Each structure stands twice: as C-alpha cells, then as structure tokens.
Amino acid sequence: MKALTFKVTFCLLPTVLVHVIAAQPTNSGLYDVAVLDTSTVIVVGGNGTLLRTTDGGNNWAQQINSAKTFLSVHFVDEKNGWLVGEDGVVFKTTNGGKKWLRQTLNAPELHAVYFVDLQIGWAAGANGFIAKTISGGESWQIQNSGTANGLLDICFFDADTGWAVGRSSTILKTINGGNVWETKFTGNSNLFSVFFINAITGWASHTSTSLSYTNDGGENWIGRATTPDQIITLAVFFSSEQQGWCSGSGGIIATTDGGVTWSRQASISNSVLWSIDFIDTHNGWAVGEHGVILKTSNGGQTWQQVTGQLVGVEEQQESLPLEFNLRQNYPNPFRVEEASGQATTLTYTLSRPAYVSMAVYDVLGRAVAVLVAETKSAGVFQASWNGRDLNQQPVAAGTYFCRMEITESNTHQQIFQQKKMLVLE
Template sequence: MPNLARLSCALLVGALFMLPSLRAAPAAIAPRPALMAPRAASSLMLDVAQVGSGYVAVGERGQILRSADGKKWQQVPVPVRAALTAISFVDARNGWAVGHDAVILSTRNGGASWALQQFEPEIEKPLLDVLFIDGRRGFAVGAFGLFLRTVDGGASWSPVNAPVVDEDELNLHAIVRLGNDDLLIVGEQGRLLLSTDAGRSWSKQVSPMEATVFAAAAYGSSGALICGLRGQAWLSKAVRDGGWQAIATGSGQALHACAVFGRSQALLAGAEGTVLLADLARRQAQRLKSPAAGTWSAIAVGDGSDAAVLAGERGLHLLKRPSGS
C-alpha cells in the first residue's frame, strides 16, 4: 500500500505539472552579497584599473578591492556574489563592473560602494567587458554575442542590434576606445568589430588572427594592439585601414591582457606566468620575471609611474618595470 500511495502522489504531481494554469512559476533567483574574505587580494582577480591615483580590482565571488598604492588592498561590500570580470571608470568617482549572471554594478564614489543595475542569471550568459565613453553612454559585451548598451548611465540596458554580432553569436571578449574615439570589439575566432560613429553601427574588420583575441589596447591616434591565443600579438597604427603587423613575442602561451604606455611600449601578460615587455616600434618583446605563478588576466599601468598592477590567478601583484622603460 505505501508503494501505491507514493505512485498515486507522483502521478498527481505529474498531472498538475502538465497543466500550465496550475503550474507554479519558477522562483526568481535573488542576488546574495559577496562574502568578505581576509585573503581576497590573493584570490582569483579578473580585472584591475587605475582610478584616480589608486586602483580598483574585481574578481571571483563578487569581490571588489581598492588600493591607494597597488600594494595594500581593502575589500569593499558588494551586493552580488557572482564572479566579476571587468570594470570601467570615466573619472575618479564614476565606474561600472560586469560579470557572470549578466551582472552590472555601478559606483559613484570611486568604488567605495556599489549598486546593482542588472542581475539576470536566467539568460546564462556572462558579461566579459564593459566600456563607458562618458557618464551616460556605455557598452557591455559577453558570451555568445551578448551585447548591451545604455544611454542613461546604466539605469536601463538594451541589446545592441548589430547584424555582424548576431550572425555568429561568438564570444566577445573586450571593447576599447581608440585615440580617435572609434570603438573596437575583439573576440572569438579573431573577430574584430569597429564602430566609427560612437557605437551606432558596427562593421567587421579583416583580422590578422584566426585564433581568439582576448584583449586590446588603444595605440597612438587611431591604432590598436591586440593579443590572444598561442602568444599572438598584432599592432595596427590605423585600425580603419588594417595594416596589422605581428609582434615577435617569443611565447606560445595565451596572452589575456595588454596595456600600452609611453610612446611605443606595452606590457602583455597571460598563461603560465607570462609577462612580456614589448617595444612596439621594433615589434619585439622580451620576457620579464613574473611576480607570481599562474595565469594573468589583466594589467593596469599607473600614469607617470614605473609600476604596473597585474591581476590573475594568484591575486594582485605590483610589477616594477625595468629602468629606462
């Protein structure tokens, strides 16, 4: 009899599930605040940016940290526990962070506190980068062609209607603003997308890479440096015209981050503790001693400083550039 009772109950539940009018709507997933972790600065960090005279970094489990000097870091409260992948600041006070669960956060006080603008775990697409070109206009890109924009400082976000993005739904890894205000998106399978009208329209560019491009940095008045799988790095002095030239990196490791500084130098970093100093005029790179093992995800080069902050698998580390660089 007990078995018959369980069977009857199962059949009843199944019948109710098949009736849309009686089926309960799935419960909404509520965001949970990030846990404060004593060793957060040594955990996985995915992006770092210079903000004013200091730095802000984001990483796993919703962790956001601030530092005045790149050495000592302090974690701040965050309303979500999803991994945060990227940040963008337009000045010393106003910034945004994005991550898994299509999370978008904003700050109005230099990263001391954060407000939740978007949380959509049901779409199962992480955001991988964010760029604001002023206090109101911004873009966020992510997995499977996820591409959002805002014109009100992030109060509302809407999908970008761009056929060159929608046709393949490839992962979009980074978006940067060039010296002439053009916008460049890089991504899976060497994808390069360019906008010359502040993001209103986008065109596919001929790419020098077939492999995934992970990062990009503005170079000069209208150029860019890009890097990605198998140690590839390429430089163009004018992205609209193409003319990409290879940088001899001497590495086969994936490069996840690049930052241009000075007139023609760059730092590149990636898998297996790879850190490279590139002479862009000569299109050559030399390997530097890594401050820690593991994969690096991001680089922030301080203005007027001989130091840079690396973010990655082993946390946040200050890197002293060689003298004369």
C-alpha cells in the same frame, strides 16, 4: 575582412622571477584591475571578489557580498566606474568604489564594459551581445553586433569610434557609436583584449604567442610575435604609441618600440595574469589566477607581489539584492509539442517573498510568452513553457531567452537572471 600577415622580431633582456606566495587578500581568480591613482586600486574576480585598496595594496576591503563572478571593471575618472560579469550583472560606483549600486540590463554573461564619459558606455559579452547606454547605465539599448561569437573585450576612442574582439579571432569596428558594427577579421584563435592609443593605432591580444596590430584604425591587422619563449598574451596596455605591456600565461612582457620587439619583465610559473593596467608610464598593476596581484613603480623594471591583508567589508551597496536562483530549463534543447502539454520546465528559488516576472524573449528582444507575473513566497517553484507565443501559436525553431525579474517588496529593487533556450524544428 582582412587577412593577417606576420612580422617577427625578438628582443631578449634579463627577467625578474616572481615567486607566488600564499599571503594575499584572496585566493580567487582575478580577471580585471583598474588603477585610479598610485594608491587606489580596484580588482575584480571570481566568487564575488571586488576588492579595493587605498594604501597601495597593504590593506584591502571587500566591497560587495555576492557569489557572482565579476569579469570587467572600467573607470572614466577617479570617482565613476562600472563593473560587469556573470549572468549579465552590472554595478556602478560614483565615489571611487566605496559604494556600488546594482543596475538593470537584460544580458547574458558580460565580459567587458567601457565608458567614454559619465553617460555613454557599452557592455559586451556572450553570443555577440553588445548594449549601449547614454544615461550612465540607467537604461540600455541592445545593438546588433552582427556576430554570434562571444565578445571578450571592447574599447572606444570617442563616442563614435570603437572596437570589440572575442572568440574565433573576431574583430568588430564601429564609427557611429555602435549603430552599425562591421566585422574586420575572424580566424581560429580567441582575442582576449583590445587597446587603442588613438583613433588609428591599436593592438589585440591572442591566445597565441603574437599580438594583432593595426595602424589604420582597425581596417587591416598584422600579427607581431612577442617573445621566443611562448608567452600567451591575454591582456595589453599602452601608455604611448611606443611603450606598452602585455600580461598572460607565464608573466609580463614590455615594448619600447610600439610592439616591434618585446622583452620579458616578470616570469610566473604557476599563474595566468588576466589583466594589466597603468596609471602612467611608471605605476602599473597586474592580476590573475589564484589571487595573484603584482605592482610596479618603475615601468616594470621590477615587479613585486602584493601581499596585503583583507580587512573586511568597507561599505555595502545601498540595498543588498534579494538572493534567488533560476536554473537552466529542462529539457534543453526541446521541441514544441503539438498538443497543449508542457514542453520545458524552469525551476527557481526565492530566499524571501518577492514579485516575480518571468517571460520569454526572441533574439531581437521581443516578448514571446509570459510564464509568471505574481507575488511568490520564499521557496522553490517551477514554471513551464509549451513553446507557444502570446497567441498560442508554435514559435519558430531557434534561440530564445527566459528572463526572470524579481522585485523585493520592501526596497522595490529589481534584479534579474536569464537563461538561453533552444527550440528545435
């Protein structure tokens, strides 16, 4: 792990004041944006928001009926993309976002997804979770990140070289596709975004008024201050080694000298811009709280708020998932009882009949106990765990995960939720 040093340079230029107004396709918080071409854009956010426009933002269509919060979306080309979010949800599209299919990944909340081609990709999230797929998301392998800090973004240059950043200033690097992740830096703030323009030059955004910068592939990082008016950088994007943008609390800033100096392009007083993406050096979009969507067609010289209308659901995924809910176990944390009594209880709800599989796993993904394995009718049910393994031996103190997977009787589609449980000594 390396120490951060700081190099501070400011550049003041005229800014554009953007007034946030109410006429917009959603009021939900928007957390990521993917620009597919100058007209087609995907935005994702809270309350199941997954919006798609094909006319530059004049009209938007909601793509999925869901209550989940979607936190990250990534496309490898104009057709193929993935999104992830709350409760480890993963969706995939192969037609530019017209239709989304649910994929299965045993994961906590996922904050980031990144693919290098149609087959190879990674998802990262809470508790240092990283998983890799080599089958386009059909199956996933959990990787050892070496950290328990939440991971908020992930970026790969090729199938071998990648970086992940997150809470407590965590910066991870791999040079073998994630088989081994090395910690390059930790600190006190959070890192929300990481972007590499090539294998050696990259930036990471802080919950502070600076960016971390590397020119040796992430082995060493230096801090570069952004603006003198205290903008908090939450997302970073570079179209070249010299030209880049950051969005965050209060607006958008830009650089034309690789981040040595920055100037504010847009000011927003009552919103936080969580994500920014450009299709080229001219056309870019930014999204944030309260459903704010901004776009530019001149590299950020001017930004305008998108005020298009929501026109309905364009096309559903092939099979809407069965609605169900798994509540957090109670008590949690808990101790293993010496007798055979129950130590903790989980309550779950089904909207219609389904086959229910509920099991407990340790942090290495090994099955510890099976709680439910049968068909259930619609209703509210409870399952209990006495803190013992498959051989009825008390488990060691530590972190465990209860995974509930249901199979809908008509479509045979499988979906799941999981909860983290803590066993005390």
